[in-house]
Amino acid sequence: MTEQYDAIGARFEESKCTAAFSAADTFSLGRALGDVTGTPVLDLACGYGFNTRLLAERGARPLVGVDVSVEMIRLAQKYEARCPMGIDYVIADVADLPPLGRFDLATAVYLFNYASSRATLRAMFRSIRANLTGHGRLLAIVPRPTPFPEGNYEEFGLRILERVPGAEVPLIRQEFTTDPPTPLEDYEWPLADYELAATQAGFARVRWSPIRTPPPDAVRDETFWRRYRENPVSCLMTATGGDR
Template sequence: MRFQYDTIGERFVESMSTAAFSAADTHTLLGALEALGGVRGLDTLDLACGHGHNTRLLARGGARRAVGVDISEKMIRLARAEAGGEHHGRIQYVVADAAELPRMAPFDLATAVYLFNYAPDRTALHAMFRSVRANLRDGGRLLAIVPNPGAFPHVDWSPYGVRIVDRVPEGDVPLLKAQFLTEPSVDFEFREWAHADFAEAAVEAGFSTIGWQPSRTPPADEARDEAYWTAYRACPVSSLMTCTA
């Protein structure tokens, strides 16, 4: 599970650019950043950055510094290639395990889009939150997009670009086997942590406040009308977790 994105690579980039769940996640994150007053002049950390989409969003928003971190060397190579010379000097990409993250600098804001669900066990989950807290200034914020548990087999997410195909009871929480619905589809897996597990780990790490917000959806258009997004909001893939250091 740790290095599955070394194999997924470009297919994940395709999913990010075409899947409805990814569009909803980006809209949710941008809304949360706007509600905080934006990122202009802030030092920002983007964990599980993948090919750097959200890292570049932070830089475009005026962040003084945008550091993207991912465990996958291949994803970091893609991120560096995607960035090119854009925002030269303000974007940095680092290969690192979020559960063993060094103290790189005090940051004002951290984002984590589908990071914590890859923690293989409770020890790693708590280590991830402690690493994030250690890299935030007092009063700094964490914005994390996390999957909603309990959907499979009762809810079908395939219209939105991802499908859960099996739940395997093992370890601290079930292992979910899933697919990104690209052409062809790409297999991946993650852990079905409850939101309460994330909150517990955040409190133990020293975050002072924990909050939750529902997924927001983009405006309807010809490809995805209001009925489509209404159906998505009834069984969204993710929620937004907000934490204050």
């Protein structure tokens, strides 16, 4: 699915900056990070570097962003050239990630839902674990099983179009509700599959947390965010390692 983000390009920025579900993801990740000053961090599926730059602002060092999309990394590097923050960006498939260092923290926002098979899913977690220190931590925003066709996320910035049955996992066809809409596809894994792949990769503990929502404002009041918490796009996965 590399090509879809190469094609989406800058249109992904619009969704990231305007969609309610993205605002909730960013808020949740920020609350979960804690103090990362001086912490070596690996940001996976970094896209155009939105979360990577947030990590840099919070003092993460050294900081490496990884994405499989050439276009996403080009955009991230464009931001880095305009306003240097000491971020290194790497084009790589997380399922076949080379040794990049020994990081205390890895972050991943919508990475594992692009695995088309359990073998690929396991490979992603193994590659991440291999780049973490013994007690390294993984924070991942992952999508919840899709409430389609009974429910949808349209008012939150994501429209589900179709669930296509597959040999191992359904394919979800959807679009960001930008103008015009931005199409994308991913796979609908049960949370139990993510957890199993993480433990098979050597993570000692996996914990799940509900998504958090930002404070209400004039655009999105508490009633709006209450509706979102009742039907969130995602949840937070925290996987921690043990001595190796």
